[in-house]
Amino acid sequence: xxxxxYLNTIRQRSIRMFMTIARIMVPVMVIxxxxxxxxLVQQVGEFLAPAMAFLGLPPQAxxxxxxxxxxxxxxxxxSMAALSDTLDMNVAQISALGAMMLFAHNVPTExxxxxRAGASAWITGTLRIVVGIVYGAAVTWTxxxxxxxxxxxxxxxxGQDAGLTQGPPDVLTWLLSTVxxxxxxxxxxxxxxxxxxxxxxxxxxxxxxxxxTPVLKLSGLEERAAPLTTxxxxxxxxxxxxxxxxAAERENFSARTRLLALSWLSLCHALIEDTLLILALGANVxxxxxxxxxxxxxxxxxxxxxxxxxxxxxxxxxxxxxxxPA
Numbered sequence: 001x002x003x004x005x006y007l008n009t010i011r012q013r014s015i016r017m018f019m020t021i022a023r024i025m026v027p028v029m030v031i032x033x034x035x036x037x038x039x040l041v042q043q044v045g046e047f048l049a050p051a052m053a054f055l056g057l058p059p060q061a062x063x064x065x066x067x068x069x070x071x072x073x074x075x076x077x078x079s080m081a082a083l084s085d086t087l088d089m090n091v092a093q094i095s096a097l098g099a100m101m102l103f104a105h106n107v108p109t110e111x112x113x114x115x116r117a118g119a120s121a122w123i124t125g126t127l128r129i130v131v132g133i134v135y136g137a138a139v140t141w142t143x144x145x146x147x148x149x150x151x152x153x154x155x156x157x158x159g160q161d162a163g164l165t166q167g168p169p170d171v172l173t174w175l176l177s178t179v180x181x182x183x184x185x186x187x188x189x190x191x192x193x194x195x196x197x198x199x200x201x202x203x204x205x206x207x208x209x210x211x212x213t214p215v216l217k218l219s220g221l222e223e224r225a226a227p228l229t230t231x232x233x234x235x236x237x238x239x240x241x242x243x244x245x246x247a248a249e250r251e252n253f254s255a256r257t258r259l260l261a262l263s264w265l266s267l268c269h270a271l272i273e274d275t276l277l278i279l280a281l282g283a284n285v286x287x288x289x290x291x292x293x294x295x296x297x298x299x300x301x302x303x304x305x306x307x308x309x310x311x312x313x314x315x316x317x318x319x320x321x322x323x324x325p326a
Contacts, residue, residue, distance in 0.1 A: 056140030092143035098278035103132030220304025
Protein backbone atom coordinates (compact mmCIF):
# COMPACT_ATOMS: atom_id res chain seq x y z
CA UNK A 1 0.00 0.00 0.00
CA UNK A 2 2.91 2.35 0.80
CA UNK A 3 4.34 1.67 -2.66
CA UNK A 4 0.99 2.51 -4.30
CA UNK A 5 0.75 5.67 -2.23
CA TYR A 6 4.28 6.66 -3.26
CA LEU A 7 3.59 6.03 -6.96
CA ASN A 8 0.34 7.98 -6.77
CA THR A 9 2.17 10.90 -5.17
CA ILE A 10 4.80 10.82 -7.91
CA ARG A 11 2.08 10.65 -10.57
CA GLN A 12 0.14 13.59 -9.16
CA ARG A 13 3.23 15.74 -8.76
CA SER A 14 4.54 14.90 -12.25
CA ILE A 15 1.20 15.57 -13.95
CA ARG A 16 0.82 18.85 -12.08
CA MET A 17 4.28 19.95 -13.23
CA PHE A 18 3.65 18.78 -16.79
CA MET A 19 0.33 20.63 -17.04
CA THR A 20 2.01 23.80 -15.77
CA ILE A 21 4.68 23.53 -18.45
CA ALA A 22 2.24 22.48 -21.20
CA ARG A 23 -0.04 25.47 -20.56
CA ILE A 24 2.98 27.69 -21.13
CA MET A 25 4.58 25.87 -24.06
CA VAL A 26 1.64 24.98 -26.31
CA PRO A 27 0.27 28.51 -26.99
CA VAL A 28 3.77 29.84 -27.67
CA MET A 29 4.57 26.89 -29.95
CA VAL A 30 1.41 27.59 -31.96
CA ILE A 31 2.31 31.28 -32.35
CA UNK A 32 5.88 30.46 -33.38
CA UNK A 33 4.72 27.89 -35.94
CA UNK A 34 2.24 30.39 -37.43
CA UNK A 35 4.97 33.03 -37.67
CA UNK A 36 7.25 30.52 -39.38
CA UNK A 37 4.53 29.57 -41.92
CA UNK A 38 3.90 33.26 -42.67
CA UNK A 39 7.55 33.78 -43.58
CA LEU A 40 8.31 36.11 -40.67
CA VAL A 41 11.32 34.05 -39.61
CA GLN A 42 12.90 34.36 -43.06
CA GLN A 43 12.32 38.13 -43.02
CA VAL A 44 14.09 38.41 -39.69
CA GLY A 45 16.97 36.34 -41.08
CA GLU A 46 17.34 38.63 -44.08
CA PHE A 47 17.28 41.65 -41.77
CA LEU A 48 20.14 40.15 -39.74
CA ALA A 49 22.39 39.50 -42.76
CA PRO A 50 24.40 42.78 -42.46
CA ALA A 51 24.93 42.14 -38.74
CA MET A 52 26.23 38.66 -39.52
CA ALA A 53 28.79 40.16 -41.90
CA PHE A 54 29.96 42.48 -39.11
CA LEU A 55 30.40 39.43 -36.87
CA GLY A 56 32.52 37.75 -39.52
CA LEU A 57 29.83 35.28 -40.59
CA PRO A 58 28.24 34.70 -44.02
CA PRO A 59 24.84 36.37 -44.65
CA GLN A 60 23.05 32.98 -44.60
CA ALA A 61 23.93 32.80 -40.90
CA UNK A 62 21.23 35.41 -40.27
CA UNK A 63 18.46 33.08 -41.43
CA UNK A 64 19.98 30.09 -39.62
CA UNK A 65 20.27 31.95 -36.31
CA UNK A 66 16.87 33.63 -36.62
CA UNK A 67 15.26 30.24 -37.21
CA UNK A 68 17.11 28.81 -34.22
CA UNK A 69 16.20 31.70 -31.91
CA UNK A 70 12.51 31.55 -32.80
CA UNK A 71 12.13 27.78 -33.19
CA UNK A 72 14.92 25.49 -31.92
CA UNK A 73 18.30 24.00 -32.82
CA UNK A 74 16.68 21.41 -35.08
CA UNK A 75 14.94 24.24 -36.96
CA UNK A 76 18.28 26.01 -37.37
CA UNK A 77 19.88 22.82 -38.66
CA UNK A 78 17.03 22.41 -41.13
CA SER A 79 17.67 25.94 -42.43
CA MET A 80 21.36 25.12 -42.67
CA ALA A 81 20.54 21.99 -44.68
CA ALA A 82 18.40 24.04 -47.07
CA LEU A 83 21.29 26.48 -47.56
CA SER A 84 24.07 23.87 -47.58
CA ASP A 85 24.84 24.29 -51.29
CA THR A 86 25.68 27.98 -50.81
CA LEU A 87 27.34 27.85 -47.38
CA ASP A 88 31.07 28.52 -47.19
CA MET A 89 32.33 28.48 -43.61
CA ASN A 90 35.45 27.50 -41.70
CA VAL A 91 35.66 25.80 -38.30
CA ALA A 92 35.89 29.11 -36.43
CA GLN A 93 32.76 30.45 -38.13
CA ILE A 94 30.66 27.30 -37.59
CA SER A 95 31.89 27.20 -33.98
CA ALA A 96 30.86 30.83 -33.46
CA LEU A 97 27.47 30.31 -35.10
CA GLY A 98 27.00 27.04 -33.20
CA ALA A 99 27.76 28.76 -29.89
CA MET A 100 25.25 31.50 -30.75
CA MET A 101 22.66 28.79 -31.47
CA LEU A 102 23.42 27.14 -28.12
CA PHE A 103 23.14 30.40 -26.20
CA ALA A 104 19.92 31.51 -27.90
CA HIS A 105 17.40 28.99 -29.26
CA ASN A 106 13.68 28.44 -28.84
CA VAL A 107 13.62 31.76 -26.97
CA PRO A 108 9.84 32.50 -27.08
CA THR A 109 8.91 29.13 -25.57
CA GLU A 110 11.79 28.78 -23.12
CA UNK A 111 11.58 32.32 -21.78
CA UNK A 112 7.85 31.81 -21.23
CA UNK A 113 8.85 28.93 -18.95
CA UNK A 114 11.38 31.21 -17.24
CA UNK A 115 8.71 33.86 -16.63
CA ARG A 116 6.38 31.30 -15.08
CA ALA A 117 9.24 30.04 -12.90
CA GLY A 118 9.61 33.51 -11.42
CA ALA A 119 12.28 35.43 -13.36
CA SER A 120 12.03 38.13 -16.01
CA ALA A 121 11.67 36.69 -19.51
CA TRP A 122 12.93 39.97 -20.97
CA ILE A 123 16.09 40.10 -18.86
CA THR A 124 17.00 36.44 -19.35
CA GLY A 125 16.03 36.44 -23.04
CA THR A 126 18.05 39.59 -23.76
CA LEU A 127 20.94 38.08 -21.83
CA ARG A 128 20.93 35.02 -24.08
CA ILE A 129 20.94 37.04 -27.31
CA VAL A 130 23.50 39.63 -26.20
CA VAL A 131 25.91 37.06 -24.74
CA GLY A 132 25.50 34.94 -27.89
CA ILE A 133 26.34 37.87 -30.20
CA VAL A 134 29.30 39.05 -28.12
CA TYR A 135 30.71 35.54 -27.82
CA GLY A 136 30.21 34.79 -31.52
CA ALA A 137 32.01 38.00 -32.49
CA ALA A 138 34.85 37.29 -30.06
CA VAL A 139 35.36 33.81 -31.52
CA THR A 140 35.38 34.85 -35.19
CA TRP A 141 37.49 37.97 -34.71
CA THR A 142 40.04 36.25 -32.44
CA UNK A 143 40.38 33.18 -34.64
CA UNK A 144 40.72 35.26 -37.79
CA UNK A 145 43.38 37.48 -36.24
CA UNK A 146 45.33 34.51 -34.84
CA UNK A 147 44.77 32.20 -37.81
CA UNK A 148 43.05 29.57 -35.65
CA UNK A 149 40.38 27.09 -36.79
CA UNK A 150 40.50 28.31 -40.39
CA UNK A 151 39.99 24.89 -42.01
CA UNK A 152 36.90 24.77 -44.26
CA UNK A 153 33.82 22.83 -43.16
CA UNK A 154 31.91 20.63 -45.60
CA UNK A 155 28.11 20.73 -45.57
CA UNK A 156 27.70 18.23 -48.41
CA UNK A 157 26.23 15.59 -46.06
CA UNK A 158 23.39 17.97 -45.14
CA GLY A 159 22.24 18.21 -48.73
CA GLN A 160 21.73 14.45 -48.80
CA ASP A 161 19.33 12.41 -46.69
CA ALA A 162 20.19 13.94 -43.34
CA GLY A 163 16.71 13.68 -41.90
CA LEU A 164 16.23 17.45 -42.22
CA THR A 165 13.52 19.31 -44.10
CA GLN A 166 13.42 22.67 -45.82
CA GLY A 167 11.06 25.24 -44.36
CA PRO A 168 8.34 24.72 -41.75
CA PRO A 169 6.58 21.33 -41.81
CA ASP A 170 2.94 20.89 -42.79
CA VAL A 171 0.33 21.14 -40.06
CA LEU A 172 -0.13 17.39 -39.51
CA THR A 173 3.62 16.77 -39.29
CA TRP A 174 3.96 19.68 -36.88
CA LEU A 175 1.09 18.40 -34.70
CA LEU A 176 2.60 14.92 -34.48
CA SER A 177 6.01 16.37 -33.66
CA THR A 178 4.51 18.62 -30.99
CA VAL A 179 2.63 15.74 -29.35
CA UNK A 180 5.82 13.65 -29.35
CA UNK A 181 7.75 16.53 -27.78
CA UNK A 182 5.14 16.97 -25.04
CA UNK A 183 5.10 13.24 -24.30
CA UNK A 184 8.87 13.29 -24.03
CA UNK A 185 8.65 16.21 -21.61
CA UNK A 186 6.14 14.26 -19.49
CA UNK A 187 8.33 11.14 -19.42
CA UNK A 188 11.44 13.11 -18.51
CA UNK A 189 9.61 14.99 -15.75
CA UNK A 190 8.38 11.69 -14.25
CA UNK A 191 11.91 10.29 -14.40
CA UNK A 192 13.42 13.42 -12.85
CA UNK A 193 10.87 13.52 -10.02
CA UNK A 194 11.63 9.90 -9.14
CA UNK A 195 15.39 10.42 -9.46
CA UNK A 196 15.46 13.57 -7.32
CA UNK A 197 13.31 11.89 -4.67
CA UNK A 198 15.67 8.91 -4.55
CA UNK A 199 18.73 11.17 -4.40
CA UNK A 200 17.15 13.02 -1.49
CA UNK A 201 16.25 9.82 0.37
CA UNK A 202 19.75 8.40 -0.17
CA UNK A 203 21.30 11.72 0.94
CA UNK A 204 23.17 11.97 -2.36
CA UNK A 205 21.73 15.44 -2.93
CA UNK A 206 23.87 16.72 -0.07
CA UNK A 207 26.99 15.26 -1.67
CA UNK A 208 26.15 16.91 -5.01
CA UNK A 209 25.60 20.22 -3.26
CA UNK A 210 28.91 19.97 -1.42
CA UNK A 211 30.72 19.17 -4.68
CA UNK A 212 29.15 22.22 -6.30
CA THR A 213 29.85 24.55 -3.37
CA PRO A 214 32.70 26.49 -5.10
CA VAL A 215 30.53 27.04 -8.17
CA LEU A 216 27.54 27.98 -6.01
CA LYS A 217 29.55 30.60 -4.15
CA LEU A 218 30.70 32.06 -7.46
CA SER A 219 27.20 32.10 -8.96
CA GLY A 220 25.38 33.30 -5.84
CA LEU A 221 22.86 30.45 -5.80
CA GLU A 222 21.23 29.01 -2.69
CA GLU A 223 22.33 25.45 -1.96
CA ARG A 224 18.73 24.22 -2.24
CA ALA A 225 18.65 25.22 -5.91
CA ALA A 226 21.81 23.30 -6.87
CA PRO A 227 20.31 19.87 -7.74
CA LEU A 228 17.46 21.40 -9.76
CA THR A 229 19.78 23.71 -11.66
CA THR A 230 22.12 20.80 -12.40
CA UNK A 231 19.23 18.81 -13.91
CA UNK A 232 18.32 21.72 -16.17
CA UNK A 233 21.91 22.30 -17.23
CA UNK A 234 22.30 18.66 -18.25
CA UNK A 235 18.87 17.98 -19.76
CA UNK A 236 17.05 21.17 -20.70
CA UNK A 237 15.30 24.33 -19.61
CA UNK A 238 11.78 22.92 -19.90
CA UNK A 239 12.64 20.10 -17.49
CA UNK A 240 14.70 22.22 -15.13
CA UNK A 241 12.13 25.01 -15.34
CA UNK A 242 9.34 22.61 -14.41
CA UNK A 243 11.28 21.47 -11.35
CA UNK A 244 12.09 25.03 -10.33
CA UNK A 245 8.46 26.11 -10.72
CA UNK A 246 7.45 23.26 -8.44
CA ALA A 247 10.25 23.88 -5.95
CA ALA A 248 9.70 27.65 -5.89
CA GLU A 249 6.11 27.06 -4.81
CA ARG A 250 7.09 24.49 -2.15
CA GLU A 251 10.35 25.93 -0.83
CA ASN A 252 9.79 29.65 -1.42
CA PHE A 253 12.98 30.47 -3.30
CA SER A 254 13.95 34.12 -3.16
CA ALA A 255 13.55 36.30 -6.25
CA ARG A 256 17.36 36.60 -6.46
CA THR A 257 17.84 32.81 -6.42
CA ARG A 258 15.20 32.36 -9.11
CA LEU A 259 16.81 35.03 -11.28
CA LEU A 260 20.31 33.54 -10.94
CA ALA A 261 19.21 29.91 -11.39
CA LEU A 262 17.05 30.69 -14.41
CA SER A 263 19.70 32.95 -15.95
CA TRP A 264 22.10 30.01 -15.65
CA LEU A 265 19.59 27.66 -17.26
CA SER A 266 18.82 30.19 -20.00
CA LEU A 267 22.48 30.53 -20.96
CA CYS A 268 23.53 26.90 -20.56
CA HIS A 269 21.14 23.94 -20.65
CA ALA A 270 20.70 20.58 -22.39
CA LEU A 271 24.48 20.40 -22.23
CA ILE A 272 24.66 16.84 -23.59
CA GLU A 273 22.15 16.70 -26.46
CA ASP A 274 22.56 20.23 -27.81
CA THR A 275 26.35 20.16 -27.68
CA LEU A 276 26.45 16.88 -29.63
CA LEU A 277 24.16 18.36 -32.29
CA ILE A 278 26.44 21.35 -32.85
CA LEU A 279 29.54 19.17 -32.76
CA ALA A 280 28.03 17.17 -35.63
CA LEU A 281 28.07 20.35 -37.73
CA GLY A 282 31.85 20.55 -37.44
CA ALA A 283 32.21 22.96 -34.50
CA ASN A 284 35.16 22.95 -32.11
CA VAL A 285 34.38 21.43 -28.68
CA UNK A 286 36.54 23.94 -26.79
CA UNK A 287 34.58 26.83 -28.28
CA UNK A 288 31.05 25.46 -27.87
CA UNK A 289 31.47 23.64 -24.55
CA UNK A 290 34.48 24.57 -22.42
CA UNK A 291 34.85 28.29 -23.13
CA UNK A 292 31.08 28.74 -23.35
CA UNK A 293 30.70 27.13 -19.92
CA UNK A 294 33.38 29.37 -18.43
CA UNK A 295 31.73 32.45 -19.93
CA UNK A 296 28.40 31.38 -18.43
CA UNK A 297 29.99 31.16 -14.98
CA UNK A 298 31.59 34.58 -15.48
CA UNK A 299 28.23 36.11 -16.43
CA UNK A 300 26.60 34.44 -13.40
CA UNK A 301 29.33 35.81 -11.13
CA UNK A 302 28.69 39.30 -12.51
CA UNK A 303 24.93 38.92 -11.99
CA UNK A 304 25.51 37.67 -8.44
CA UNK A 305 27.60 40.75 -7.70
CA UNK A 306 25.06 43.10 -9.27
CA UNK A 307 22.20 41.59 -7.23
CA UNK A 308 23.85 41.62 -3.81
CA UNK A 309 21.40 42.76 -1.09
CA UNK A 310 23.07 46.17 -0.76
CA UNK A 311 22.76 46.97 -4.49
CA UNK A 312 19.80 48.73 -6.10
CA UNK A 313 18.91 45.63 -8.11
CA UNK A 314 19.23 43.43 -5.04
CA UNK A 315 16.93 45.73 -3.07
CA UNK A 316 14.39 45.58 -5.91
CA UNK A 317 14.46 41.78 -5.81
CA UNK A 318 14.08 41.84 -2.02
CA UNK A 319 10.94 43.99 -2.40
CA UNK A 320 9.54 41.35 -4.74
CA UNK A 321 9.98 38.79 -1.96
CA UNK A 322 8.14 41.04 0.48
CA UNK A 323 5.10 41.52 -1.77
CA UNK A 324 4.93 37.92 -3.02
CA PRO A 325 2.03 35.93 -1.54
CA ALA A 326 3.13 33.41 1.09
